[in-house]
Amino acid sequence: MASIALSRVGKSFGPVSVLHEVDLDIRDGEFIVLVGPSGCGKSTLLRMIAGLEDITTGTLTIDGERVNERRPRDRDIAMVFQSYALYPHMTVADNMSYSLRLRRRPKDVIAQAVSAASAKLGLDPYLARRPKALSGGQRQRVAMGRAIVRKPKAFLFDEPLSNLDARLREQMRAEIKRMHADLGATSVYVTHDQIEAMTLASRIVAMNAGSVQQIGAPLDLYDRPANLFVAGFIGSPGMNFLEGRVEQRGETSTVVLSKGFRLPLPVRIPAADGEAVTLGIRPEHVSVVPEQDGIAATVELVEPTGLGVILHLLVHGEPFKLFSTDRALIQSQTQLTIGLPKERLHIFDKAGNRLPIA
Structure with missing residues (x-):
């Protein structure tokens, strides 16, 4: 060869x-x-x-x-x-x-x-x-x-x-x-x-x-x-993206999404205070959480796949997907609350390049 x-x-x-x-x-x-x-x-x-x-x-x-x-x-x-x-x-x-x-x-x-x-x-x-x-x-x-x-x-x-x-x-x-x-x-x-x-x-x-x-x-x-x-x-369904901005405080950073939802990060990311960023998370890493612990989402469409279910959501007016093997979500209500685990997040700068967060 x-x-x-x-x-x-x-x-x-x-x-x-x-x-x-x-x-x-x-x-x-x-x-x-x-x-x-x-x-x-x-x-x-x-x-x-x-x-x-x-x-x-x-x-x-x-x-x-x-x-x-x-x-x-x-x-x-x-x-x-x-x-x-x-x-x-x-x-x-x-x-x-x-x-x-x-x-x-x-x-x-x-x-x-x-x-x-x-x-x-x-x-x-x-x-x-x-x-x-x-x-x-x-x-x-x-x-x-x-x-x-x-x-x-x-x-x-x-x-x-x-x-x-x-x-x-x-x-x-x-x-x-x-x-x-x-x-x-x-x-x-x-x-x-x-x-x-x-x-x-x-x-x-x-x-x-x-x-x-x-x-x-x-x-x-x-x-x-x-x-x-x-x-x-890469990935199917494709990664979800939400626009936000960085808030720097000491040795940690927070991503502030629209409507003021805040996602504290475990480290300080290399971005200026107030800089625009894009937050990404894969649908299979999104979870359903109690109302006080996450972001409100509207269910627009439910797709059973056999292996699991894909929920098509609206989050802050943007299309968003959740994939779960929990078949109970097939009968999902029209409103739910989603969680975005910090260890599963991806942050991209305004040029589209990935920023290290771990």
């Missing part, structure tokens, strides 16, 4: 810059997930690693060798696409072995490689079938098998599960995770689905508007988001 390094990599289409000085070191055997909304540049970055898009500025190295000008087929990288890209007239076995046959590998080597990949992916019963006789999940496994038999330096996945239904996506996430554990392969995976990112990644690269916002382990981004974008994008 291989390490991949991007140093100040940028991409422009004419006068339009779509990627801005991306720095990223991918370790040998790591599973990196590029995540972000549509148009953030994640697929363009993946295609630049593959050699399908030219690099405008910066340097891309694979195992320490600069590959900016190297053709895709000379980078020893296998790519799995969203659309499967299988040959409809070929059997599963022929699709999987095609790249090896093009390289004129010995027949016994090809048969052994196909057999090993097929066994890993549960494709043995389908080797004689053509793609039209397969389900979407089976076709995606064939596309992965075609990549595996090449034994490339790295695997690139471009939103490979986007065309599958929810249950198949869940199954294929498990397949991809098992494959990575078995092969120890360096992998770069693109998705806009933050659940895929959280469940698959060794590290997540959160992107927005062509720039990297944060790089870290999935729970690092969940527990300590670097800014408002990451806080709002």
Whole structure:
């Protein structure tokens, strides 16, 4: 397998810059997930690693060798696409072995490689079938098998599960995770689905508007988001935000929300007295408390999920969500009082950057 390094990599289409000085070191055997909304540049970055898009500025190295000008087929990288890209007239076995046959590998080597990949992916019963006789999940496994038999330096996945239904996506996430554990392969995976990112990644690269916002382990981004974008994008349901201002007194700080509600913090945060801040808290960390201990909220909508219930609230006129596994809340009254545990709060400055509070 291989390490991949991007140093100040940028991409422009004419006068339009779509990627801005991306720095990223991918370790040998790591599973990196590029995540972000549509148009953030994640697929363009993946295609630049593959050699399908030219690099405008910066340097891309694979195992320490600069590959900016190297053709895709000379980078020893296998790519799995969203659309499967299988040959409809070929059997599963022929699709999987095609790249090896093009390289004129010995027949016994090809048969052994196909057999090993097929066994890993549960494709043995389908080797004689053509793609039209397969389900979407089976076709995606064939596309992965075609990549595996090449034994490339790295695997690139471009939103490979986007065309599958929810249950198949869940199954294929498990397949991809098992494959990575078995092969120890360096992998770069693109998705806009933050659940895929959280469940698959060794590290997540959160992107927005062509720039990297944060790089870290999935729970690092969940527990300590670097800014408002990451806080709002990672997590489902998304993080709640309320506007307030800082009141500094001695060695402690207080966030004062609208209507005068005060949240004392255990430390003094690095903000000026009176400075505007944004308070964030995840819906699963919001609690229902006695009236005298919290903030009044109006219930607008109740969504049972099976696992629990999502309450859509209005807090100081702003949309707010609470997630709980307490099914009694399905019959919730129209008014309730919510608590915001201090140890679960996130504070962001007026530029949107996270302030340390613990």
